[in-house]
Amino acid sequence: MRLKQQSNIYYMHTTLRYSNFLKFAALTLLTFACHLSFGQSKYNPSDLFPALPILPAGNEYRAATGEPGPAYWQNQSDYVIDVSLDDKNNLVTGTVTVTYTNNSPKALSALWMQLEQNVYKKDSKGVLAGLFLYKNPEEKITDGGFDITDIKLNDNNGAKIDYQVYDTRMQLHLPQTLKSGQKISFSIHYSYRFPVNYKNADFQVNRTDLLQTKDGNIYAVAQWYPRMCVLDDVEGWNTLPYLGNGEFYLDFGNFNVNITLPSSYIVEASGDLLNPEEVLTPEQLKRWKLAKDSSEPVFIRSAKEVKDAGSRPAKPTCTWKFKMDNTRDFAWTASKSFIWEALSFPVSDEKRIMACSLYPAESLKPNSWARSSEYVKFTLQYFSKKWLTYPFNKAVNVASNLDGMEYPGMVFCAAKDTGNMYWAVVNHELGHTWFPMVVGSNERKYAWMDEGFNLFMDNMATKEFNKGEFIGYKEIDIPVTALFADTLKPIITRPDAIPGNQVYTIEYQKVAYLLALLRNQVLGAGRFDRAFSQYIRNWAYKHPTPFDFFRSINNSTGEDLTWFWKSMFIENFKLDQKITRVENSAKNKTRIAIENMEKAVMPLVVEITYASGQKELRTFPVEIWEYTHSYTFTANKAEPVTKVIIDPEQVYPDVDRTNNVYQAN
Known part of the structure; x- marks a missing residue:
């Protein structure tokens, strides 16, 4: 077709009279000039x-x-965890029993696990990479992270499993190959030390921590047990070391968690509390049951009761038992200082959930944690209606030393935040329920698939909250x-x-x-x-x-x-749309040429103002850039044009708006 068109043009040129030929040539050159940028554009349509x-x-x-294929598979990791907290030494000790199901088409001779908190060891890759900084690297300090005692198969023989630890990863060598469709169960005896070197370390990234309050420490407990690495069809074993910025990539499975600690502590966690009658006082149990059906917050323990020894059971220790199914992780919190409020509300026509807020007396401020229940309720109801129903039975918001960190059914927000920042953090961390707690992307490699998606949703929710309070x-x-x-x-x-x-x-x-x-x-x-x-x-x-x-x-x-x-x-391409020519005429319709100067493209929006003051808005799809870096169009009215503006509302990310306006002299 293009060759035929060129031949026709040649035939016209050779048969026209000389004067007409000159007029035609002039018009052709004018049109040609409107389409060219003389080599200045960086845009290549084929890119x-x-x-x-x-x-x-x-x-x-x-x-x-873009859907899972007919043979899509993923492995399952189920956990039974029994631990105790030594609050004198800030040490968690216990056993994690893993039942691992190999749904892959491949037999496995070894398994990989994550030990992320080994990043707090002094010679970790995270420390050496500079994401975890020690103020005085020469001073001897106590390492955080994991100590593994042994790993045994849960079979009649209780055979030991050989393992090696490589920084934040651990490889287990199986005594027998785990075939496709088979399960294996093994127990790891371990201890985990909290990173609490307040005077010696300055951790730029902290996802487990202690907050010191006047009524006792608040433990934010996360990445606290050895966890399975993900085996998938894309990367095989995902064993990137944990350095700090890259978060987590985890199997889905079921959790049963038992936590033993002094009875003076209030504990909350990701899952459903199974034994409230064993860990709450009779009055607290009554309030806890009331909160499960109350649309208004109920104080299971009030600010006045925090210092009252009678607000906790009169026994040395309590074992808090939790259960959570079809989830990727589990976190918990504990403190003697907690005010504990709870309420319930629907997230769909068929489902009602319980929401809890736990915080110290210092955080009970009108523009801060006093509004926690309000923020939690709105966020979960809004996202449930907009995208997908909240999947868990409970949501917990905990005041902590963390600026904000998310886990299934539980978020840690800063105890000190107030005003807009407090709203933004609560809304954001709870928004992570959908990304990555439900949609389980690989955060270690693609953090934008949860952080960016979540912030996009947060911005929409903020516009809707309380008639635009934070707009x-x-x-x-x-x-x-x-x-x-x-x-x-x-x-x-x-x-x-x-x-x-x-x-x-x-x-x-x-x-x-x-x-x-x-x-x-x-x-x-x-x-x-x-x-x-x-x-x-x-x-x-x-x-x-x-x-x-x-x-x-x-x-x-x-x-x-x-x-x-x-x-x-x-890529990190830029957009720069430029007005290259406006061929104005008092009798004919004005021709306007726009050029892409950079490598990115977007749809084109142009506002034209005529001499009469009338305005015309023209929009063109992105397909105008499929084969050329320049686009020329004609105004709709045969009237002089006094002004042309590209993207008058500035909705597109043009990096140079100085070339977006034409103004007639």
């Missing part, structure tokens, strides 16, 4: 609109439609152009390879901004929300990769968004 897919082909495990606080606290700085790593970069000062910008803010852009400008809210919900349903309690997400959105919306995923997520 963003390739014929061959940039995503790997679908297979029997992961379908090309006015910036969703992005830097200029949008800073999200595309040349120094930034691409979103898809491994978390531990991202400089510390870029983590929040890339993994949180840029991803949240881009998803909102895709939702509000490219696809439309209804279309995007249906696709995002479908992705959550498809991968609930499974392990998606970035490619699964990209393909899921593509297929649900019916769009090939390669240009978006490639430029915005896989």
Whole structure:
């Protein structure tokens, strides 16, 4: 077709009279000039609109439609944990019994486990990498982390399993091969020491900690037991060391956890409390049962009762028993200082849950923890209605020394936070229920798939909360152009390879901004929300990769968004749309040429103002950039144009707006 068109043009040129030829040539040159940037553009259409897919082909495990394939598999890890807390030495000691089911098609001769808290040992990779810093590296301090006593099979012989510890990983050599479809059960006797070197260490990343309060320490207990590494069809064994930024990748399974400690402590945890009558006073038990059906907060232990010895059972120790099914992790908290309030509310027509807030007296402030129940209720109801029903029977919000950290059914938020920051942290940490507690992505490699997705949802929830109480606080606290700085790593970069000062910008803010852009400008809210919900349903309690997400959105919306995923997520491309020519005329319609100066593209929105003052808004799809870096169009009115603006509402991330405006002299 193109050769035929060129031949026709040549024939016209040779048959026209000379004067007409000059007029035609002039018009041709004018049109030609409108389309060229004389080598200044960096844009290459084939980078963003390739014929061959940039995503790997679908297979029997992961379908090309972005869904789990017909042969998708994942292994299951079930835990029974019996531990005691030595609060004098800040030491957890006990046994974790693991029942591991090999659903993979491969027989296994060895297993891998995670010992993340070994990062607190003085010579760990995390310390040497600089994410965990010791103020005085020459001073001898007590290591945190795990000590393994032994590992034994749970069979008639109780044979020992040989193992080696490599920093934050542990390899178990099985005495017999674990075939596909088989289970193995083994017990690990271990101790775990809290990292409490307040004077000697300055931990930049802390996900387990102690908070000292006037009425006693608050233990935030996480990554506190040896956990199975994930074996999947993508990477095999996922054994990246824990360095700090990259969080966690875990199997789903069932938990039964028993925690013994002095009876003066209040304990809460991820799962359902099985024995309230054994660990609560008669009055607390009455209040606990009342709270399970109360839409208003009930104080199981009030601020006035914290110092009252009678607010705890009169026996040396209590064993708190919890159970949680189909979950990826388990965390708990304990303190003598806790005020404990609880209420219940529906998260769907069929389901009602219990929500608990535990905090010290210092945090009981009107613009802080006094609003915990309100924030928890709104967040879980909003996300349940918008995306997927909250999956657990209980939600626990705990005041801690952590700025914010999430676990299934339990979150740790800063005891000191107030105002907007307190709302933002509670909303964000609870939002992690959906990513990654339900949609179990690999946080060690793709932190943006939980942090960025979650912040995107948080921003939507904030607009809806209490008639916009917190609207006015910036969703992005830097200029949008800073999200595309040349120094930034691409979103898809491994978390531990991202400089510390870029983590929040890339993994949180840029991803949240881009998803909102895709939702509000490219696809439309209804279309995007249906696709995002479908992705959550498809991968609930499974392990998606970035490619699964990209393909899921593509297929649900019916769009090939390669240009978006490639430029915005896989690369750090920039957008710069420029007005290159406005051919104004008093008699003819004005021709306007727009050029892509950088490597990224977006749909084009142009506002035209005529001499009469009338305005015209033109929108063009992203497909105008499929084969060229320049696009020329004609205004609708045969009237002089006085002004042209690209993207007048500034909804797209153009990095140079100085070339977005034409103003007639």
